[in-house]
Amino acid sequence: MEEGARHAVHALKYGGLPRIADDLAAAMTGTRPPSDGPxxxxxxxxxxxxxRERGYNQSDMLARALARQWRIPVLADLLVRMRETPTQTTLTPETRLANVAGAFTAGTAARWATLVLVDDVFTTGATLAEAARALEAAGARRLYGVTFARAAIPDFT
Structure with missing residues (x-):
């Protein structure tokens, strides 16, 4: 992830600046909704x-900003995190997968829907993959994912 993107994500997540989500979404102007109409x-x-600690969900803020661009709704309550998980930032790719395994459940409103998952940073894809599993189990027809940034996978060797 480039330094500017790193600072922007840090400000959104930890700097108490949810208002910059609109700027981050605007920077994603090359991101278009899938052609099959989510x-x-x-x-x-x-x-x-x-x-509670942060006061807002940065992924929700990004989703709402993108929703205004794409003119589609946000279903913030469709996916639920069932348990606390340690932060992924210091975990290896293998432990990231185990960390989020079974962490999500989804409501039946997902049935037959084409949905786009929104997160701030893609590192290994573990979080998006586990969230997609929960939505698929709830009957989602097609799933996509979009993130503001892609992080380099840390080398723990």
Whole structure:
């Protein structure tokens, strides 16, 4: 991830600046909705404790900003984080997968829907993949993912 993107994501997540989500979404202007017309955007949910600490969900803020551009709804309550998970930032790719395994569940409103998952950063894809599994189990027809940034996978060797 480039330094400017790193600072922007840090400001959104930890700097108490949810208003910059509109700027980040505007920077994603090359991102277009899938051609098969998604039903809605679904932000990756935070665990309740982290949401209370931060006061907002950065993925929800990004999803709402993208929704204004794409003119489709946000289903913020469709996907639920069932348990607290440690932050992924210091985990290896293998432990990231285990960390989020079974962390999400989805409501039946996902049935037959084409949905776009929204998160701030893609590192290994573990979070998006696990969220997609939950939505697929709830009957989603087609799933996509979009993130503001892609991080380099850390080398833990």
């Amino acid at each position: 039903s809605a955007l679904v932000p990756i949910p935070l665990a309740p404790k982290r949401l």
